Amino acid sequence: MRLDDKLLEFLRRPLMCIIAAADAAGRPSAGRGVGLHLMEDRGTIEVIFSAWQWPRLEPCIRQTGRIAATFVSPSDYVSFQIKGAATMRDTQAPDLDRADRFMTAATNELESLGVPRRLIAPWLTAREARVAQLEVSETYIQTPGPLAGMLAGARTL
Amino acid sequence: MSLRLSDLSACFEGVIPSIIATASADGMPNVSYLSHVARVDEEHVALSNQFFAKTAANVRANPKVTLILVDGITGDQFLLDIGFVRSVDVGPLFDRIALQLKASSAQIGMSEIMRLRSADIFRVHGIEKVPSPVETALATASRAPVNLPALSEAVKVIERQAEADEIIDSLLSGVRRVLGYGNALVLIRDSHRGCLITTGSIGYERSGLGSEIAGNEGLIGAAATSGQTIKVNDMSRVRRFGEAIGLETEAAENTSRSVSFPQLRTAMSQIAVPLAAGGTVTGVLFIESEERLAFREDDEAVLEILAGQAASALRASEREAAAAEPRQATPEPAATGREIRVAHHRFDDSVFVDGTYIVKGVAGTLLRLMLEWHLSEGRSEFTNREMRLAVGARMPEIKDNLETRLLLLRRRLEEKQAPIKIVRIGRGRVRLETEGPLILNAGRE
Numbered sequence: 001m002r003l004d005d006k007l008l009e010f011l012r013r014p015l016m017c018i019i020a021a022a023d024a025a026g027r028p029s030a031g032r033g034v035g036l037h038l039m040e041d042r043g044t045i046e047v048i049f050s051a052w053q054w055p056r057l058e059p060c061i062r063q064t065g066r067i068a069a070t071f072v073s074p075s076d077y078v079s080f081q082i083k084g085a086a087t088m089r090d091t092q093a094p095d096l097d098r099a100d101r102f103m104t105a106a107t108n109e110l111e112s113l114g115v116p117r118r119l120i121a122p123w124l125t126a127r128e129a130r131v132a133q134l135e136v137s138e139t140y141i142q143t144p145g146p147l148a149g150m151l152a153g154a155r156t157l
Numbered sequence: 158m159s160l161r162l163s164d165l166s167a168c169f170e171g172v173i174p175s176i177i178a179t180a181s182a183d184g185m186p187n188v189s190y191l192s193h194v195a196r197v198d199e200e201h202v203a204l205s206n207q208f209f210a211k212t213a214a215n216v217r218a219n220p221k222v223t224l225i226l227v228d229g230i231t232g233d234q235f236l237l238d239i240g241f242v243r244s245v246d247v248g249p250l251f252d253r254i255a256l257q258l259k260a261s262s263a264q265i266g267m268s269e270i271m272r273l274r275s276a277d278i279f280r281v282h283g284i285e286k287v288p289s290p291v292e293t294a295l296a297t298a299s300r301a302p303v304n305l306p307a308l309s310e311a312v313k314v315i316e317r318q319a320e321a322d323e324i325i326d327s328l329l330s331g332v333r334r335v336l337g338y339g340n341a342l343v344l345i346r347d348s349h350r351g352c353l354i355t356t357g358s359i360g361y362e363r364s365g366l367g368s369e370i371a372g373n374e375g376l377i378g379a380a381a382t383s384g385q386t387i388k389v390n391d392m393s394r395v396r397r398f399g400e401a402i403g404l405e406t407e408a409a410e411n412t413s414r415s416v417s418f419p420q421l422r423t424a425m426s427q428i429a430v431p432l433a434a435g436g437t438v439t440g441v442l443f444i445e446s447e448e449r450l451a452f453r454e455d456d457e458a459v460l461e462i463l464a465g466q467a468a469s470a471l472r473a474s475e476r477e478a479a480a481a482e483p484r485q486a487t488p489e490p491a492a493t494g495r496e497i498r499v500a501h502h503r504f505d506d507s508v509f510v511d512g513t514y515i516v517k518g519v520a521g522t523l524l525r526l527m528l529e530w531h532l533s534e535g536r537s538e539f540t541n542r543e544m545r546l547a548v549g550a551r552m553p554e555i556k557d558n559l560e561t562r563l564l565l566l567r568r569r570l571e572e573k574q575a576p577i578k579i580v581r582i583g584r585g586r587v588r589l590e591t592e593g594p595l596i597l598n599a600g601r602e
Binding site: 081120 | 188288
C-alpha cells in the first residue's frame, strides 16, 4: 500500500508519534516514536524509538512482527494511524540525525502551543535508538471529531 | 519501591493526554490518545468510552491493555498494564467520571460535550515509571504534605462559630491558613431564584458580595447541582467560567441590579466544593489560583472537610436563630436627620437606598419587611423567627438560609456605605439603625 501525497505532506510537518506492538501473548506495549523516514516506494515507513526508554517494544516487534504508529500534528490535531508488518533493522548515523530533527521540531511546536519545555523533555529521547521498518498495510484518519475526549487527546500533544 | 495509583494523582487531571495501546484478537496493535483517565480506587482506573471504535472493539476482544500516563506537573511518564473488567453506564462511579470529563472538556473550551455514554473499568496489574532522559522536577513539584494540626484547628474554629458571618469568614480564613489560597468565595444557594449568591469573599479587588451565578452555570453550578467537587487545572485555553456576567462595572449596578462576579483574570486552576449538610447542598466554596494544577487530591480532601464543617455549622446556626424569642417591643423616638429614600421593586425584590442598588431577592424582601415594621410599629428590633413567619409562605426555602440572607444584606449595606445598618444584637435577633427618617416606596414596579 502506498501513502498518498496528502499523507506524505502531513508527515513532513512537526509531529508527535506514539507506537504500539503486541507480544506473542497478545499483550500490547506502547511507547513514543522520535523520528521517521519514508522510503522511496512510499509503502514503507521507518519509525525510530528509544530502546532505553521503551524496552518492551523491540522484543514485541521481533516476536509478532507488526506495529501501529499514530502521528499527530499538535497545532491542528490532525492525526493518522499507520499499521503493518514490521521488522527491526540496524540503526545508522542518518537515523540519529532524523531523530534529532524530529525531536527539535516537536519540542518547538509544543512549546509554541504553550507546553513548557521542561514538561516535554522527559518524553523525547533517542538513547539506544532503534529503527522499525513498517510495511504499510492500513492507514486511518484519526483526527478527533467533535468527541471532546479525543480532541483533548490531540490538543496538547 | 513499587508505585501505587495514588502516587500518580497528577496524571489524572486531564491536562496531558494519556496513550492507550490495545491489540485485536488476531494480534494487530492499535494506539491512540485518550483525554481522560480516572482513578477509581487503588487497583482500578476508568476510561471514558469516547475513544475510537477500534480501541473499544479490541478491548472487548482482548482485555489486555497498556496505558501511558503523564504527570501534568513534572512530565514524568508511567506505563500501566491493565485489564478490562466491565463497562458502566449508570451509578455513582459513572456520574463521577462524567462530571470529571465535563470539567476537563471545559478546560479545553468544550464544556458542552457529547454526553458520556459509558465508562470502561480496568484493573491495574502493574505500574512502571518510564525512564526519563532528564532529571524531572520532582523536588520542586512535590509539595509539603497537608498540615493536619492546622486543618484540625481550622475545623475547630469553624465549629465554634455560632453566626453565619463568623462561619463563612472562618471557612475562608481556614482555606487561606491551611492551604495558602488567597482567592476564595462562598456562594449560598437561592433556590427561590435558582441561583447561587456570593456571600463571603477574600482576595478580590472587589468583593463581589451579592453577585450571582445561575444554578447550572459552569463549575460552581455543576458542583451545586451534582453535590460533588469539580475542578479545572489548566485554564490556559479556557474562557473563564461565569465570564459573561463578570464584565459589568460597579457603576452599572444601579441599572443592571446585579453585582459583577469577582474575577481573578490570571487564574489557571479553579475548584468548586459543595457545602453540603444532611444531604442538601446549601452553597459552594469556590477557590482559584494562578498556579497550573494547583488543586491536588489532598487539597480536595481538605476543602471538602472544611466545607462540610461549615455547612453543618451554618445549618445549626439557622436552627438556633429560628428559635430566638421576640422581646417586648418598645417604641423608639423617630430618627432625626436627613431623609433616607428607600425603593423596593416587587418584581425582583430589589432594594435601592437613595438611588443606590443594594440587593435583591430574599435579602431585599427582608429589608423591606423590617422597614415596614419599623415605620408601622415604631420598633427597630426584629427576630429571625418573625421574619420567617412573614416571608416563609412566599419563599419556603427561607427556613434553611435566612441567616445567610441577612448576612448578605448586612454586608451589602456596609459595602455601599448606606445610611441604614443591620446590627446583630444576639442569637436570631437584629436591630435596624438609620441615620435619618425613612421614606419607603414599596411595591413599585
